[in-house]
Amino acid sequence: TNGRQKTIMSTEISRQQSHSSIQAVRGMNDILPDEIPEWARLEALLRHMASLYGYGEIRLPILEKTELFARSVGHHTDIVEKEMFTFIARNEDSLSLRPEGTAGCVRAGIEHGLLYNQIQRLWYMGPMFRHERPQRGRTRQFHQFGVEVFGVNNAVMDAELIAMNHSIWQQLGLSDLIELQINTLGSLQSRTQYREALVTYLKQHQADLDEDSQRRLETNPLRILDSKNPAMQSLIEKAPSLHDFLDKESQDHFLNLRHTLDKLSIPYTINTRLVRGLDYYCDTVFEFVTTALGAQGTLSAGGRYNGLVAYLGGNDTPAVGFAMGLERVVELLKEKAAQKPAADTKPAVYLVATGRGVMHSLILAQQLRQHLPEITVITDCTDAGFKSQFKRADKSTAAIALVIGDTEAQENTFLLKFLREQDAPQTAHPQEIVCSVVEKALGLVSKHSILSR
Ligand code: HAM
Numbered sequence: 001t002n003g004r005q006k007t008i009m010s011t012e013i014s015r016q017q018s019h020s021s022i023q024a025v026r027g028m029n030d031i032l033p034d035e036i037p038e039w040a041r042l043e044a045l046l047r048h049m050a051s052l053y054g055y056g057e058i059r060l061p062i063l064e065k066t067e068l069f070a071r072s073v074g075h076h077t078d079i080v081e082k083e084m085f086t087f088i089a090r091n092e093d094s095l096s097l098r099p100e101g102t103a104g105c106v107r108a109g110i111e112h113g114l115l116y117n118q119i120q121r122l123w124y125m126g127p128m129f130r131h132e133r134p135q136r137g138r139t140r141q142f143h144q145f146g147v148e149v150f151g152v153n154n155a156v157m158d159a160e161l162i163a164m165n166h167s168i169w170q171q172l173g174l175s176d177l178i179e180l181q182i183n184t185l186g187s188l189q190s191r192t193q194y195r196e197a198l199v200t201y202l203k204q205h206q207a208d209l210d211e212d213s214q215r216r217l218e219t220n221p222l223r224i225l226d227s228k229n230p231a232m233q234s235l236i237e238k239a240p241s242l243h244d245f246l247d248k249e250s251q252d253h254f255l256n257l258r259h260t261l262d263k264l265s266i267p268y269t270i271n272t273r274l275v276r277g278l279d280y281y282c283d284t285v286f287e288f289v290t291t292a293l294g295a296q297g298t299l300s301a302g303g304r305y306n307g308l309v310a311y312l313g314g315n316d317t318p319a320v321g322f323a324m325g326l327e328r329v330v331e332l333l334k335e336k337a338a339q340k341p342a343a344d345t346k347p348a349v350y351l352v353a354t355g356r357g358v359m360h361s362l363i364l365a366q367q368l369r370q371h372l373p374e375i376t377v378i379t380d381c382t383d384a385g386f387k388s389q390f391k392r393a394d395k396s397t398a399a400i401a402l403v404i405g406d407t408e409a410q411e412n413t414f415l416l417k418f419l420r421e422q423d424a425p426q427t428a429h430p431q432e433i434v435c436s437v438v439e440k441a442l443g444l445v446s447k448h449s450i451l452s453r
Contacts, residue, residue: 027132027140029327038330043125045171046145046324050123053164055147058122060104062129066094072103072308074279076219083130085140097129101146101323102280102305103312109150110314117315119151125326137296137328146302146323150309153318155253158284158304159260161322165288165300166266168324174290174332178299180267182286183274184254186246188307191282194245195221201239208235222275241272253283280305284320292335293328300324347442348376350398350419352389357404364402364414364434371435375442393419400441402434416441 024030031039050057066086073079085097098104101124109115109122125145132138147164149157162180169175185191199221202209209217210232213224225236246254261268268286276285285303302322309317349368353361358381365379378396380389386403393401403415403426412431418424418441429437 025140027134029139029141035330038333039326042172042326042329042333043145046123046125046168049164049168049171050145050147053121053147053160055121055123058105058108058124059126060098060101060108060124062098062127063095064098064104064107066096068103068107068312069096069099072106072278072280072312073100074220076216077223077277077279079130079277083132085129085131099130100128100278101126101144102148102278102308102321105146105148105321106309106312106314106319110309110312115150115309115314115317117151119149121147121149123147135296137293137325137331139327143326144323145326146321148319148321150317150319152320153306155256155284156260158257158286158320159264159266161302161320162261162268162286163264163266165322165324169288172329172333174329174336177290177292177332177336178288179269179290180286180288181271181274182257182261182268182284183271184243184246184250184257184283185275185281185285185303186242186250187282190245190247190250191222191242194240194242197240197245198222198224202235205235208232220279223277225273226275226277236273243272250283257284276301276303280308280311282306286322290332293331296328298325299328299332347374348378348396348398349438349442350393350396350401351377351379351404352386352393352401353380353404354383354386354389355406356409357406358383360404360409360412360414360431361402364404364431367434368438372439375438400438402438 047057066084069084070080075081079099084099086094087096089095105122105124106115109120114120114122123146126143127141128144129141131140134140147161149161162182166175166180169178186194199217202213202217202221202224206214206217208231209224210227210229212229213227213232216224222242224232225239227236258268258270271287274285274287276287281303283304283306285301287301288299289297290299291297300322302320304318304320306318309315309319351361351365361379362381365377368375368377376397378398380392382389386405390401399418399420401417401419403417404413408414408428413428414431414434415426415428416437417426
């Protein structure tokens, strides 16, 4: 009983303390109704583009075995070494929240026989998790749109992916803010040779390496080239270049990629330092970057990963893909919108009602929704004073309000009020013809270009 008493007491205490509010986990953001239209527009465009390019959607679990990410992203990458949300499940399996989508996509592709002896184009969208230090453009839960192509080992395919991504920027009106950087990592063999040469060079200058690089010298020396530490830059600049170690096939692949991008008039710069933070890449790697968002300016990134499918137990299958960070894209869209004049009002109706009018307003709303399905209909339904209802109507996106008080309810009428136009008269109409009145009112409004979307 003593133990039981203690439990009861501690529940009492925690109940007493429970009045302080609970906040979201650090780095995991809510996306509020205000922001949803931007997200929904972006998501709709991405879905549409993916389907226009012949991709099929795949929905993957958010949790996978930790081993999957360790083996694909790489044991000695930042992501696997320090950024995964990993825990032991009740059956003692080590599980991790997915830090990216490629590994799960390949796992599912092998598991369901989607990759064998065929060309497969897949896309996915959803939350990813990395325990990084939160800052502008970097959160611990973020969202990616990703595409992966399996079964084609041709630089022209790499170029098509890049072109698709480029075209998404164009459709979003963002291309003038975004730059494409490309590089090649060569084949596994040439990279092994290069790695040896790089390690030999770095060991000659071991005293000048910072702590991070000392560690990486053994585990992941190529990532040293990625170091942002200013003290390391001259050392990095003088390091041997991977491009001098490329075999003929990789050289041709890269030339072919460049040639195709030129033919498609897609501008790019070659960044020989671009090595990416995930181990599975070979040959083509690329990033679309902007300077408009501060330090976290990479909007999307990807490349070829011919070895991964076989490495995860499937048949030898060439593959290429990329993923886009949606928070960063939304942020950039906001930046861009801030430079433009305010958005126009939407075709929406707000129903203001009091007393017996409240029920009438709901019936009218139902008729409007049935007959004019494209129009947003917002009912107030509070039966509060007219003043506070009109305040909400003004704050909404609605261009017009329909008003029904007790008198109008009695007479089966409503008042039509234009919310965005000064001095527009308020007019009374019979309830039976609400749909045509609203249609006409919104049509009239559109002549003043308030409705143009
Ligand atoms: P990644 O470069 O690790 O590549 O991530 C892709 C994009 O996700 C980044 O360019 C960035 O926009 C966004 N992102 C990454 N971490 C964060 C974060 N903490 N907060 C906000 N956004 C973030 C991959 O994930 C590969 N799976 C891409 C790929 C697909 N390669 C081949 N296929």
